[in-house]
Amino acid sequence: QLTEKIQKVFKNLRGQGKLTEENIQEALKQVRLALLEADVNVETTKLFLERVKVKALGKEVSLSLSPGQVMVKIVHDELIQLLTPKDKNANKLKFAPAPPTLILLAGLQGTGKTTTAAKLALWLKKDGRRPGLVAADLVRPAAIDQLATLAKEIDVPIFKPEPGEKALDVCLRAVKTCLQNNANILILDTAGRLQIDEDMMKEIAEIHQKLKPTNIMLVVDAMTGQNAVNVAQAFHARLPLTGLVLTKADGDARGGAIFSITSVTGVPIQFMGVSEKMEGLEPFYPDRMASRILG
């Protein structure tokens, strides 16, 4: 455990009144290992350790807390602060002044977009709203069947592509016809795509340009490793991301990638996927995530 490792580092620090550059150096090494083990990005880790060092230097070691405890508290608090958006409302879905409100989901292949789309629809329905699902993945075999099955399960209208329609077309038609189909919030499920696939990035950028969705969310797998920041930065450069969804958080992955992404892009984490079920969507809690990352 990180706490024990850091306590060990400071075991010989009895009687020294302050945390100094020298004595926190070894503790910072332990923190670094913990963060990398948790899949926090190498660069993000560096910057984070700098912040912790600044906060730790010169800290008085009181009689009530050991130097190790002071150190761990600084790390924990700093992590929570970076996971908490400055604007308290940043982690909530935004609704358009005039319906329909649009939620565009984007991300790499297999991250959980389709499942999350349906979960969001159920979430909104339980909140008294009238969501509709748009099946805009024309790439993956049986993607439309998958979303249609989920839509039926939660009893929400679904817009499926008509012959000859591309992803943008089905989204445009859904926007045009949703109000008469009793849906005033549309969740656009899109195909998984690589951030380096120019054609696919153009496709989703066009959906954004033509429809200006109020919410654009990057769906991120909790087990993502060092590649997370590359991917997120590229998506954020083409789409003004408004939120992140962390999926498969019911696994035992520490989830450091989502910390890297939010700290590098400034995009707030809004939801966590915590099971395969339609009810498996929770709001994001910074303090829980901080403890999880630190292991």
Add this chain to the structure above:
Amino acid sequence: LKGSVKLSEATLAQMEESLVACDMGSETAQAIVREVEEAMKREEKADSDLLVRHLREAVLKRLLKTDSNWVLPNPVVVLLVGVNGAGKTTTAGKLASRFSSDGRKVLLAAGDTFRAAAEEQLTEWASRAKVEIVRGAHGAAPSAVVFDSLKSGLSHGTDCFIVDTAGRLHNRQNLMEELKKVVRVVEKAAPGVKQEKWLVLDANTGQNAINQAKEFNREMELTGIVLTKLDGTAKGGIVVALSEQLGLPVRYLGVGEGLEDLIPFEPKMFAEALVP
């Protein structure tokens, strides 16, 4: 003294960071950096080409710990397992196409009876690969569908079964038990037929891949890994740690979403891709 190149702290740190950035993990990265540091001491010049060569050798030596003179057994049951969204179903289709082109009589078994449209997705892949598929009722017990697929296939001369299973998180005990049941059923239905049990792993996965491999391996003795989504920017360096720590060999690499986007694992090329 013949060679005596001493690498600077900055160079060593930079090396470690670039290896960690490939998802190799800091333990493996630090071990490799120490080895390269020692190797460079026997060199006369701090030449960057030499550095790259030693780095690649350190990576390759770990990848070569697992046998690379492998051929697909005949007959064989290939079981694909792994966490949600890793690429199992797509890989099943790709393998079916490849083994069928190799002259095998292939049968796909739709062992995922749980997720929405799972069977439809595999059916589309069977049609693309032009191979037979056996599926059951959605929601039926996976072991029952797998049993029927094997029995049916064996009576029709199938010599290569590819069994797709539902994605599952390795920390879900009940789902791991379900998988063990599928493995037992394969042994019952096709006794004596060699089994390949492959963990399908997304190259984007970080250190959690170690937990995944350990858990799946403990429950069903994996015989290999298929690493997917290498057409993206993730490097998949975690397989270096998996080869060294668990002795798990990589058999194939997924390099795209198309039927043909699968290549055999080649350690030397992989080491060069990790250390360009």
